Amino acid sequence: QVQLVESGGGSVQAGGSLRLSCAASGSIFSTNTMGWYRQAPGKQRELVAVIFIGGGTDYADSVKGRFTISRDNAKNTVYLQMNSLKPEDIGVYYCNAGGPRFGTWGQGTQVIVSS
Numbered sequence: 001q002v003q004l005v006e007s008g009g010g011s012v013q014a015g016g017s018l019r020l021s022c023a024a025s026g027s028i029f030s031t032n033t034m035g036w037y038r039q040a041p042g043k044q045r046e047l048v049a050v051i052f053i054g055g056g057t058d059y060a061d062s063v064k065g066r067f068t069i070s071r072d073n074a075k076n077t078v079y080l081q082m083n084s085l086k087p088e089d090i091g092v093y094y095c096n097a098g099g100p101r102f103g104t105w106g107q108g109t110q111v112i113v114s115s
Contacts, residue, residue: 004028004095009109012085016113020080022095022106032097034071034078038111040091047100048093049080062088085113 008020020036028034035050049059049069057069068081078095090113095106 004097004104004106006093006095006106006109009093009111011112011114014086014113014115016085017081017083018085018111020082020093020095020109020111022078022080024076024078024095024097028076028097032103033099034069035096035100036069036078036080037094037096037100038089038091039094039108040088043091045094045100051078082111085111087113087115089113 003025005023006020008018010018012018033050033052036048037045038048039045047060048063049057049067051057051069051071059067066082066084069078071078090111092108092110094108097104
C-alpha cells in the first residue's frame with residue numbers, strides 16, 4: 001500500500017517562500033508520475049505541478065516561474081519549492097502519485113499567504 005506524507009506547509013507573508021515535501025513509501029517513484037494539487041476554500045482541487053517518470057515537468061500557468069517541482073528518487077521524496085507566494089496561492093496542498101483519477105493522495109498540508 002502506497003502512502004504519501006506531506007510536510008512543509010505553514011503561514012507566510014506575500015512574497016515569501018515555502019518548500020513542501022512529500023515522502024512516499026514503496027517504490028513509487030520508479031512507476032508513477034508525481035504531482036502537487038491544491039484546493040482553495042470553496043474551490044475545486046486543481047493541478048499545481050507534475051513531474052513525470054522521465055523527469056519532465058509541467059506547471060499550472062498561475063505558478064510558472066514561481067514554483068519548482070523536483071524529486072529525489074533515493075529518498076522517495078518529491079518537493080515543491082514555492083517562491084514569490086501570493087494570497088491566491090492559499091489552500092490545502094496535496095501530493096499525488098499516479099494521477100488524480102486512480103492515484104494515491106496524501107493527507108494534505110495547509111498553506112496560508114497573508115497580504
